[in-house]
Amino acid sequence: SIDDSDFENRYAGAGFETLHKTHEQLYADHIANNPYDSNDDIYWDWYSKPAYELADATLFRAVYSKKQLVELLADFWHNHFNVYFWQDDGVPLLVSYNRDVLRKHMLGNFRQMLEAVAKHPSMLYYLNQNNSNDAGPNENFARELFELHTLGAENYLGVRDPNSVEKDANGIAVGYVDNDVYEAARCLTGWRVDDDLGDWEDGVEKTGNFLYYKPWHDRFNKLILGQYIPADQEDLKDGHDVLDLLASHPGTARFICRKLCRRFISDAPPESIVQAAADTFLQHKDAPDQLRRVMETILLSAEFKAGWGGKVKRPLEAVVSMMRALNSEFIRPPGGINWMLGLMGQALFERRPPDGYPDTREAWMNSMSLLYRWNFAVGLTENWMDEDDTGYKIFSDVFAQTPAEMRTASSLADYWIQRILNRSLPESGRNAVVAVMAQEYAPDETLSEDHARYALPAMIETILMSPEFQWR
Incomplete structure (x- = not known):
């Protein structure tokens, strides 16, 4: 375990x-x-x-x-x-x-x-x-x-x-x-x-x-x-x-498994994996671990392994992945986090209709939802989200998490791109990130500590705002 x-x-x-x-x-x-x-x-x-x-x-x-x-x-x-x-x-x-x-x-x-x-x-x-x-x-x-x-x-x-x-x-x-x-x-x-x-x-x-x-x-x-x-x-x-x-209805098996595949693979999952999961659902309909077996069928499938980029993060996923990427520290989450989730369209447990929050790209790739994601990235990285009424605080010390030997815009950009995205950016995207970090410096010129401290949050925010960060 x-x-x-x-x-x-x-x-x-x-x-x-x-x-x-x-x-x-x-x-x-x-x-x-x-x-x-x-x-x-x-x-x-x-x-x-x-x-x-x-x-x-x-x-x-x-x-x-x-x-x-x-x-x-x-x-x-x-x-x-x-x-x-x-x-x-x-x-x-x-x-x-x-x-x-x-x-x-x-x-x-x-x-x-x-x-x-x-x-x-x-x-x-x-x-x-x-x-x-x-x-x-x-x-x-x-x-x-x-x-x-x-x-x-x-x-x-x-x-x-x-x-x-x-x-x-x-x-x-x-x-x-x-x-x-x-x-x-x-x-x-x-x-x-x-x-x-x-x-x-x-x-x-x-x-x-x-x-x-x-x-x-x-x-x-x-x-x-x-x-x-x-x-x-x-x-x-x-x-x-x-x-x-x-x-026990076959239609239920297909409907449930289609939703699970939509959640874990893509907005329009291949019918092959939907049917495979539905077959597992029905075959083990009386088993105490029926749903575990269904998830194993989905997560061990070739369709799941090929599914990267088939989904866009919903607001909750985006917010949580930002906090995990920056090792943000809090004892209790400030209320502003759920408030910001609400502005993005996904306040926790506050979907009024019984259908639950939507699970497709079209529902979340709109200007207001993205704008508030970007605002959250800035507030989180620059530690602006403390709550005065309760004293709840959240702190992201990005400078302390950066290896001390990395002091050029290029090396800092490559380190944080890989750490946050776990993959490289296209050249145009990488150049944009490097430019935010370098400002008046050359990409491979050694930065002063004051400049590194000042520019690092903005560079990280740029990565968090990138289209690639919204994918999963």
Whole structure:
């Protein structure tokens, strides 16, 4: 296993106060028994503190942990099963959603992950499942379950009679229609949160846990993806049947694996690797390490090895890679980092629609997103991002990290280009970097120490602003 003790020691010293709490403790301490008056700001500060600490810890892990694949997957799965930070009823519970659902299952079994997502209060609140009952089933969660979480829009067949849809060899519909969404919403009625804060409902407490509330469940028969679901099944079985059908569907395998390949290989990954990963997904659908096997199929493929330059870094990747490249030091990340991420378009956990942040070049290669990346590069390199209110600081000592024997513009440029990019720049790009460092000096002339100290940050910023730094 990877020795991540340096990160673990840093994390222990960061002083996070709420991230160790269980789901039940988060609900009790920050929602049900919040000790402050809701008319005071301190009430809302305490209420939202776990989520703010989660955002800080996410940046902390991304910068300092050696388990970078874990962090990339945590980001991927949060965007796949997106939940908005400021979902009013359960902001503190974002901590347990991230830790006990996404991180726990992201290299495990997809069916188990799907059920954990469907039963977590963060998702139940976010997509209005918490009030779905037999008198008025709410289709919001059911629709996203099909369209975003499993089969994907690529397997949507429109408004059709479900009996007209082609079936596979097992009698399962090859895609879904609107009627499947409505019927799934009926199957999931009564899936809610145990959150009777006002002591108004019989049989409902205030633990903040998942609750199957039988009085709200639609007990009658349904038809999902061509499969008949009889009336009066045992508790929860209607919903479990829906999840079983979706998690084992070949369309789900292709959709999930296409998204993973898009994340790790290119915006338009070759169909060969998508199908290979989907085959692994289905072959090991009952395995406890199903998703680990899928990732191995992708990461060991020839398509992955040939994938350099097929992606552009999203803002979070750009910001984290800058901090890692400069060995930036912080105990807790200043709030300005997430604020800048917001200006770039990717504030942590703040995507309002349920589709998650986009994952293609077109979404991020725009003038405003790039402008704020450049501003961040300057602020980080020149140490302008300290936070006065909290005292949180971030420091990048680029001069101390530069070998003392390198004192020409050419040697400094070559050192930092290789260190940051791990590859050479085209001649025109290299010449531009050298020119920023040299200024009035010749490229191979020895620089004074004052000049080296003065010009080095600007040269590094030029590399961080280069098109090549945006690729991955």
